[in-house]
Amino acid sequence: MQQSYQRSVCHRAYGWGNFAPVMKNLFLPACAFLSMTGYAQLKSDTDVLDQMRYDVQYLASDLLEGREAGTKGERLAVDYIAGKFSTIGLMPYGDSATYIQSFTFNADPVLGPNNTLQIGRVKLKLEDQFAVLPFSASSVARAKVKKVGYGIHAPELNYDDYKDEDVKGWVVAIAIGSPDGIHPHSKYLAYHDLRTRAEVAASQGAVGVIFYNDDKAVEDPSLRLSAKVKPCALPVLFLKGDSYHEHLITGNPFIAQTDILREQRTAYNVVGLLDKGKENVVVIGAHLDHLGWGDEGSLHRGEKAIHNGADDNASGIAVMLALAADLAEMDQANANDYLFIAFSGEEKGLYGSNHWTKHPTLPISTLNYMINLDMVGRLDTSNVIGVNGVGTSPAWAEVDRTLIGGLKPKTTTSGIGPSDHTSFYLQGIPAIHFFTGTHADYHKPSDDIEKIDFPGMLKVTRYIESLITSLNDDGKLIFTKTEEVNTENTPRFKVTLGVVPDYLYDGKGMRIDGITEGKPAAAAGLKVGDVVVKLGAIEVTDMMAYMKGLANFNKGDTAPIKVLREGKEVETTVTF
């Protein structure tokens, strides 16, 4: 079924599909001769332009509904790209001799149908009167309710809401404020986090938690569900408004059911090898996924709409496919094999490239370098091509010497950035990212084909071909570590740990995928593979808890940090 679908796509995809075999037969002797003399038969610029237009038109069409990882639209993109790989003649290099490598990830959770709350004889209404907090377990609590103040257990501050309270087998009602209010200078700052308080209640033997807000100066908790949040062991609810006076009376019977659907989904990388019988392999990659109808990364406000992602990143896939077709014919490109990978799940946190580099389909040791194409469709008149990651090898000095089509390379050095080259850099592979720059349509439904500069994409294609050729004599490129990494450096944080989190890690805590020299984590002796489980007083259960923990610190603060290293707990201190 799928195979036949792929084939029909191929023929449609290459406009000259039916004509090509005839051409080939007619000119076979000449081609053979040309190839022996090392003459390259590149496709004409017009052919490449037509092809790229076709690719972007399909990938960025509404039919694919924005290609969100784990959806039907993603699968259509995957089939299309696999079909193209097959037409170009790449060898299948995904799972078990197919083009496709699958991986699973946690989809964005949604509220299930079974969220109920009854206190005493009163049945309360979801949304209007109560809510289920994003870190709640999906479970049932049937017990009596008991108020425990702010639910703070802070022996070092000589404060304990659980002193003289046995809450074993009770549901606890907790006010979301703190003894000295909710503000950045509160003595109890490390205990403000509601999840931390729910975990404390669980450790005291409570079977459920209901929060309420009796302090007008305090904002109600966020109800936004996120895949970055792991559930705790208890049902955790929030009672809205002022009805706590009426309902949360110690001894009242309490029955709650909580239901958050946390689904695992499957996404697909597409992997094909251009086998030239060489020792080293150059990886050329681009992400195929985008934001669907508006994933977490969307900057669109208002009614739901398809995010077609013509620039981000149908453009990168189209250039990757053009490169695959050209390199297959180019004798000047015979110094390496080429592995083409269309990554999925990039927008959700570099999932696909993270997965491939940890489950490589050929030995990582054979990789020479990696070229990432992410957003290459908006060159326009400036002719400035961003090339990120040139610090990952001295050989990238070649970038500044490659002057093709009037392009002006604008380089940055760090191997770490918000796209898939990062995953390769973290494995010690020289990796660069081509990027024609951001724009007002970035991560919005207006990132459409009308705004794509196809002649610009052709220039980028020719530029990369020239760069690859000029690196032929360099053998395997030398890898260098780069400085200045800052994926966490958003305005939310005053401090950074200087690590790259593993967003695909599914266990408890935050797993470190990369460490920046000269930053707090490196100075504290943390290592790649360490799993941070406690930062200051915050239990780091997931990415969200880690980010909240980080937000508690100022520059110059010192905090205890606990990590799991090869299964053993290691405690140290970190200075921000």
Ligand SMILES: [Zn+2]
């Ligand atoms: Zn993007």
